[in-house]
Amino acid sequence: MIKTVLPMRKRREMFLSKLRFSMGFRISFHYFMLLTLLGIFIFVPLMILFYKTDLEEYHLIFHIFGQEFYVILEYVMWGILVAYMIIILCVIRLGQKGVERLFYPIEHMARIANKITVNNLHSDRLNIEGTKNELKDLATIFNEMLDRLELSYESQKQFVSDASHELRTPIAVIQGYVNLLDRWGKKDPEVMEESIEAIKNEAKNMQELVEKLLFLSRHDKRTLKLQKTKFHMNKVISEMVKETKMVSKDRNIEAPCIEEVTVFGDKQALKQAVRVFVDNAVKYTRAGDTIRISCKNENGDCVIIVEDTGIGMTRTDIEHIFERFYRADYVRNEKISGHGLGLSIAKLIIVKHTGKITVRSQYKKGSMFMVTLPKRPMLPNTQRDAHRAESS
Numbered sequence: 001m002i003k004t005v006l007p008m009r010k011r012r013e014m015f016l017s018k019l020r021f022s023m024g025f026r027i028s029f030h031y032f033m034l035l036t037l038l039g040i041f042i043f044v045p046l047m048i049l050f051y052k053t054d055l056e057e058y059h060l061i062f063h064i065f066g067q068e069f070y071v072i073l074e075y076v077m078w079g080i081l082v083a084y085m086i087i088i089l090c091v092i093r094l095g096q097k098g099v100e101r102l103f104y105p106i107e108h109m110a111r112i113a114n115k116i117t118v119n120n121l122h123s124d125r126l127n128i129e130g131t132k133n134e135l136k137d138l139a140t141i142f143n144e145m146l147d148r149l150e151l152s153y154e155s156q157k158q159f160v161s162d163a164s165h166e167l168r169t170p171i172a173v174i175q176g177y178v179n180l181l182d183r184w185g186k187k188d189p190e191v192m193e194e195s196i197e198a199i200k201n202e203a204k205n206m207q208e209l210v211e212k213l214l215f216l217s218r219h220d221k222r223t224l225k226l227q228k229t230k231f232h233m234n235k236v237i238s239e240m241v242k243e244t245k246m247v248s249k250d251r252n253i254e255a256p257c258i259e260e261v262t263v264f265g266d267k268q269a270l271k272q273a274v275r276v277f278v279d280n281a282v283k284y285t286r287a288g289d290t291i292r293i294s295c296k297n298e299n300g301d302c303v304i305i306v307e308d309t310g311i312g313m314t315r316t317d318i319e320h321i322f323e324r325f326y327r328a329d330y331v332r333n334e335k336i337s338g339h340g341l342g343l344s345i346a347k348l349i350i351v352k353h354t355g356k357i358t359v360r361s362q363y364k365k366g367s368m369f370m371v372t373l374p375k376r377p378m379l380p381n382t383q384r385d386a387h388r389a390e391s392s
């Protein structure tokens, strides 16, 4: 049985897969079959009843309008059958038109999807006006998907363009100094020294930028792996305070509160994130300013605060500082080095540890960055709320 049924089914499926029927045709055909079946159930028993009944026995042989009753009955029956067939065809035809109208969004969707390339993602959207139904819902989802693709593609494009722009400056500087060396550097030791120093700086600058770009791209490709262990965050902060005191002698580096606290996370990544806040505090303060670094244990949560009395930020800046390549205008004007990637990287790391960052800042007065790393990782859906920035 199986040996004969299965190959037959397979052959039938292969045959059907070569044919293409529109949805409208399929629905109409389905209803045609149902109505025909209904007709068969009604008319076949009627016919059998009619032709098999002994009319004489039931006294059905009489005349109406000069015709024998059973002859009229036969005409009426065939008439109803033909009318039924005509009604079925009319209903199917009208139904098919309705179905085609109903399926128009799908057809339109197919046409749009066929036209879409990366260069015209913004061009067409499906019309979702009028009453709602399942197809309109599908059209809305399709439009939203196109919006998301467009946004993601635009941000990728922006990222590549910003990254190229950032790399252009150090390359231009290196080229300038190489030309200088080529012309005068061979004979003038002063020019040679200055050029080598500048090239070294720019190469370091470029290396830092490329490393940041690689970090972000690994995150975007979801290949960024964190190696989480339990470690004492207070030790990491103490070391960082010591290092910063050594490197930035003209700033007042204070560590008013370093409490013992353990964190479960990637030590290197978290160190990199905290370093961003500390480096920024140094970068955006002037000689004589104070930088305060604390590490607190708040019921097992690790709270790291980096405060400074530096140039501060405006409310608009606070809203954008976690965006890639964002730098405040006055920071760009004062030519303070940086690429605008540090905070976006720090945020990625903190969020990956289900932590949150709070920012407070006042223009020309100073800034405060507070990182909270929870004792136990939060549930994934609370990560959305992980970043909160506020201005005071």
Ligand code: ADP
Binding pocket: 276, 280, 281, 283, 284, 308, 310, 311, 312, 313, 317, 321, 326, 327, 328, 331, 337, 338, 339, 340, 341, 342, 343, 344, 366, 367
């Ligand atoms: P970068 O420092 O390389 O420009 P970041 O992403 O670390 O990049 O910072 C983005 C911007 O946020 C900075 O350009 C600056 O405008 C602002 N910012 C960050 N930290 C501070 C701070 N401590 N004080 C004032 N402004 C800051």
